[in-house]
Amino acid sequence: MALFGTLVLVGLNVVFFVIFFNKRRRRMGEPPLVNHWLPFIGAALDFGKDPINYLKGLQSRHGDVFSMKIAGWDYHVFMNPLDVKSLEKNKDLDHREIIGDFASRMVGDPHAILKCPEDEKDEKKGFLSSLIRGESNHTKSPSTERRDSFTPGKVPPREKITNIIESNLRGSAQLNALCESCVKCTVKAISRNLQDTVMEQKHVKTGLYKLCQRFVFDLTFNMLFGSNPDEENETQTIFDEFSVFNNNSALLLDRIPIHLLPATKRSRDRILDLLGKLDWSRRYDVSRMVSEMNKCAPNSDPDGRRARHLLVTLWAAQANTVPALFWTLFYLLRNGDARYAVMSELSELLQKKNRRKLRRRSSDYINFKKKIAAETCDKWPEMEDILEMQRKEIDKLVILDSCFKETMRLVGSSMSIRKAKKDTILKTWNGDKYKIRKGDYTTFYAPLTHFDNDIYSDPEEYIYDRFLESGYPGSSISSDCSNSSITCSKVLRAKCRFYKGEKRISPSRAIMTFGYGLTRCPGRHIATIEIKLLILSMLKYFNVVLGSDDIPEQDLTHLGFGIMPPKNEVIVDISLKAPERKGSVF
Numbered sequence: 001m002a003l004f005g006t007l008v009l010v011g012l013n014v015v016f017f018v019i020f021f022n023k024r025r026r027r028m029g030e031p032p033l034v035n036h037w038l039p040f041i042g043a044a045l046d047f048g049k050d051p052i053n054y055l056k057g058l059q060s061r062h063g064d065v066f067s068m069k070i071a072g073w074d075y076h077v078f079m080n081p082l083d084v085k086s087l088e089k090n091k092d093l094d095h096r097e098i099i100g101d102f103a104s105r106m107v108g109d110p111h112a113i114l115k116c117p118e119d120e121k122d123e124k125k126g127f128l129s130s131l132i133r134g135e136s137n138h139t140k141s142p143s144t145e146r147r148d149s150f151t152p153g154k155v156p157p158r159e160k161i162t163n164i165i166e167s168n169l170r171g172s173a174q175l176n177a178l179c180e181s182c183v184k185c186t187v188k189a190i191s192r193n194l195q196d197t198v199m200e201q202k203h204v205k206t207g208l209y210k211l212c213q214r215f216v217f218d219l220t221f222n223m224l225f226g227s228n229p230d231e232e233n234e235t236q237t238i239f240d241e242f243s244v245f246n247n248n249s250a251l252l253l254d255r256i257p258i259h260l261l262p263a264t265k266r267s268r269d270r271i272l273d274l275l276g277k278l279d280w281s282r283r284y285d286v287s288r289m290v291s292e293m294n295k296c297a298p299n300s301d302p303d304g305r306r307a308r309h310l311l312v313t314l315w316a317a318q319a320n321t322v323p324a325l326f327w328t329l330f331y332l333l334r335n336g337d338a339r340y341a342v343m344s345e346l347s348e349l350l351q352k353k354n355r356r357k358l359r360r361r362s363s364d365y366i367n368f369k370k371k372i373a374a375e376t377c378d379k380w381p382e383m384e385d386i387l388e389m390q391r392k393e394i395d396k397l398v399i400l401d402s403c404f405k406e407t408m409r410l411v412g413s414s415m416s417i418r419k420a421k422k423d424t425i426l427k428t429w430n431g432d433k434y435k436i437r438k439g440d441y442t443t444f445y446a447p448l449t450h451f452d453n454d455i456y457s458d459p460e461e462y463i464y465d466r467f468l469e470s471g472y473p474g475s476s477i478s479s480d481c482s483n484s485s486i487t488c489s490k491v492l493r494a495k496c497r498f499y500k501g502e503k504r505i506s507p508s509r510a511i512m513t514f515g516y517g518l519t520r521c522p523g524r525h526i527a528t529i530e531i532k533l534l535i536l537s538m539l540k541y542f543n544v545v546l547g548s549d550d551i552p553e554q555d556l557t558h559l560g561f562g563i564m565p566p567k568n569e570v571i572v573d574i575s576l577k578a579p580e581r582k583g584s585v586f
């Protein structure tokens with residue numbers, strides 16, 4: 001017994017010794033260090049309970065920049081929205097390794113999403129050859145690095161995949177094509193997930209979050225991966241597995257090993273198997289992005305790399321889009337004025353369109369309409385107005401855009417993290433300088449901007465037209481904004497000027513739900529299009545009534561990863577609207 005006691009004491013001493021010597025110590029010029037009692041966990045528990053107030057408490061003691069540990073990560077936390085510009089401009093801060101790690105935790109290794117073994121070899125080779133050639137080891141910004149290295153044939157897998165994702169989700173022509181496919185997939189997703197129950201029961205009571213998950217999965221899977229006409233239940237089968245896998249995604253991102261989550265692991269293995277076995281020669285309407293990604297991975301794929309690329313893309317395209325759709329729709333259903341304004345704007349756009357000569361419809365459009373008509377019953381709406389929607393028209397709906405941005409402001413919780421590639425110095429907006437060590441992380445928590453009283457009045461309130469400016473045709477309001485809608489002879493435009501005190505903040509830094517800087521989410525354009533199309537379809541063709549107006553709490557286990565889902569499900573009653581009378585909005 002005495003021996004056992006001695007062993008325990010020695011063990012404890014070793015643990016304390018290791019903790020004490022590994023503890024971070026502040027060096028000259030570094031931000032003030034917040035001390036924590038809990039090793040590894042650090043401030044995770046306090047931060048997880050009430051993030052903004054906890055950070056503000058620390059700010060009042062330590063100032064606008066301080067260092068703290070959260071769940072094993074040492075972060076330098078920046079509190080002032082005006083410092084985002086310096087974080088953005090510092091070329092020694094990067095997020096690629098972080099995204100690569102996230103991808104590994106989600107889908108396992110090897111993959112080439114910003115990290116892969118060949119790539120590391122390439123980097124070493126590049127470094128050695130540059131030494132031999134006598135070039136300087138100058139580090140470029142992620143964007144220039146990406147652009148410079150896009151030389152077909154020479155590009156390492158990591159760069160290839162990143163370039164494919166970026167060019168296909170950001171290029172205007174590619175986005176127009178994706179939008180065309182998105183329109184069709186929206187109409188299909190809605191009919192596939194609602195037709196039978198709505199036609200059978202007239203009034204369907206269902207969970208709004210669950211419905212958003214189904215819509216977004218159906219739409220995204222078919223828009224990106226195309227469809228196989230011989231496999232009717234394919235979307236449903238993959239969705240069932242994906243839901244189980246996705247349920248624990250927050251735990252995986254929090255570094256819980258997948259072996260401790262057996263159900264999640266089983267589902268992940270099954271989806272990887274399903275994705276690995278997709279027969280691409282039999283699929284229609286596969287997006288250019290996925291076709292190019294497939295060409296990138298070897299034909300014989302013994303280590304399942306191709307399936308991992310596909311799964312991580314599918315996951316990234318869902319993870320935040322589902323809660324973003326849920327909250328945008330929830331706030332619109334809860335706010336009659338906002339809903340009326342959105343539907344009036346749509347109605348005005350459609351009337352103007354109808355006055356113009358009808359476009360000649362492509363044979364592709366006519367075939368798709370025939371196919372949809374064959375798959376749906378007589379009384380199911382044709383959703384022609386949605387099917388004819390073009391990207392430039394969706395962009396004109398500035399009231400809907402304002403509602404979307406206002407929702408993203410209220411629920412966006414991204415914690416854009418960057419890692420220092422080398423020792424660096426960060427100068428804040430007021431001239432203070434802080435030393436950052438190589439390997440340290442910096443972070444800015446988006447809600448600090450979104451709920452800043454100096455930038456937004458009544459930041460806790462949902463004000464649907466907060467992101468609009470109005471003036472008369474020809475007036476000079478926000479000349480840098482291109483999209484506008486004319487209502488009652490007034491021009492409404494997206495608001496582009498934001499201020500904190502005297503200082504102007506750019507629109508992209510005023511809303512940071514999609515991250516910031518050059519590494520902002522590449523999927524933001526298509527996500528916005530998907531969400532707007534689904535919302536317009538639901539509000540135009542269905543009566544959707546909330547069971548309760550209470551705003552659900554947010555699920556804080558997803559804190560920092562983009563948008564938090566609701567903690568509890570919200571029940572809605574859905575029924576088909578009567579066919580529209582001319583001129584009616586609702």
Ligand code: HEM
Nearest residue numbers: 316317320321324414513514515516519520521523527562
């Ligand atoms: C409302 C929906 C979405 C939100 C709020 C969102 C948010 C984010 C955020 C915060 C990041 C990290 C950015 C950073 O660190 O600065 C990110 C990265 C990423 N997102 Fe999204 N996202 C959404 C939808 C999508 C969609 C639909 C796709 C794909 C079709 C997508 C693909 C990606 C990818 C590939 C990355 C990694 C970017 C990189 O390699 O640098 N996202 N997203």
